[in-house]
Amino acid sequence: MKFTLKQLRVFLAVAHHQxxxxxxxxxxxxxxxxxGALKELESQFDIQLFDRVGKRLQINELGRILRSKSEALVAQALELEQDFFQHQAGGEIKVGATLTIGNYLCVGLMDRFMASFPESRVKLDVANTETIAREILDFKIDIGMIxxxxxxxxLLIQPWRQDELVCFCSPEHPLASVGELSLERLLGLKWILREPxxxxxxxxxxxxxxHLHALDVLLELQHTEAIKRAVESGLGVSCLSRIALVEAxxxxxxxxxxxxxxxxxxxLFIVLHRHKYRSAGIQRWLKICEA
Structure with a gap:
């Protein structure tokens, strides 16, 4: 074998940071x-993985092709190393979840995951859908819940579970006692919404x-709790997942x-990188989600 795992890790670190x-x-x-490690890897196979632009390295087409396979191989090697140390499958998985899922559903999933497999750990990052997609494509997280x-x-995108959004207002709002709202009436409201x-x-x-051009969007906020508090104070109406509104x-x-x-x-969807190696931890998380 002409390359080493250290060379691959150097390649991946440079690809990540550019x-x-x-x-x-x-x-x-x-x-x-x-x-030196990067130059040696390239010279061993007479290839170039990056375009050099001044002091900056930009990964090229060949580098992008080999990056995903290198990520998978290094991930398998790290899992094997953990097995040698722990004498059992385990380790850490990195989950990226959008706000509603991360705040209201992932805690239960993490509890079941760690109760069944106490040797494993879960690192949870909460962000919006676009950010989660970028982090999966950049191999920063293992699984996306969006x-x-x-x-x-x-990206491999598989359906997970059904959800619905609900429009809502404060109890003191004039529409709180109205049975159904027509589209015309909805367009006349002040809205507090999640960010694009x-x-x-x-x-x-x-x-x-x-009808988006006719909407009066007063605020765009990144957090569901902030939106709920703004609506409770009477600033306007909003629309969020029913999951986030059950207690309120x-x-x-x-x-x-x-x-x-x-x-x-x-x-709601589960997202994986098409070329991501599915470690024992990732497979365990997916089984819990399916259950």
Whole structure:
């Protein structure tokens, strides 16, 4: 074998940072050692993995092709190393979840995962759909749990569970006692919405696609709890996942608005990189989600 795992790790670190000095800090190596390892890997096979632009390295087409396979091989090697140390499968998995899933569903999944497999750990990152997709494509996380729809040739996207959005207002709002709201009446309201790029906003915008120009959007916020507090204070109305509103509806601090003219149904998805090696931890997480 002409290459070493260390050379592959150097290649992946440089591909991630597009910079030798930052890759060196990540690997606790000198810049010259990182440059030497990368140069040796390329010269062994008479290839070039990066385009050199001044001091910056830009991964080229060949580098992108080999990167995903290298990621998979290094991941398998790390899992094997953990097995040698622990004498059992385990280790850490990195899950990226969108806001609603991360705040209201992932805690239960993590509890079941770690109860069944106490030797394993879960690192959870919460962000919007677009960010989760970028992190999966960049191999920063292992599994994505998202609310929005995606299309990318390197992503495997599988349906997970049904969800629906619900429009709501404060109990003191004039519409709190109204049975059903017409589309015309909805367009006359002040809205407090999730930010563009979130799965929740994607579903809402699709439901009102032909009327977005007529919406009065007062605030765009990144956090569901902030939106709920703003609506409770009477600033306007909003639309979020029913999952995030169950407790507020039960205690009466928020009131659901019936909107028969809107299709607010949606699917939640699990996302994986097509070339990601599925470690024992990843497979365990997927089985828990399926259950």
């Amino acid at each position: 910079n030798v000095s930052r890759a060196a800090r990540e690997m606790a190596m000198s810049q010259s050692a990182v440059s 609310e929005g729809e995606l299309q990318h040739p390197d 790029g979130s799965g929740t906003r994607q579903t809402f915008d699709r439901a009102l696609y032909e 509806f039960a205690r009466g601090s928020l009131v659901a608005l019936k909107t028969p003219d809107l299709n607010l149904q949606r699917m």
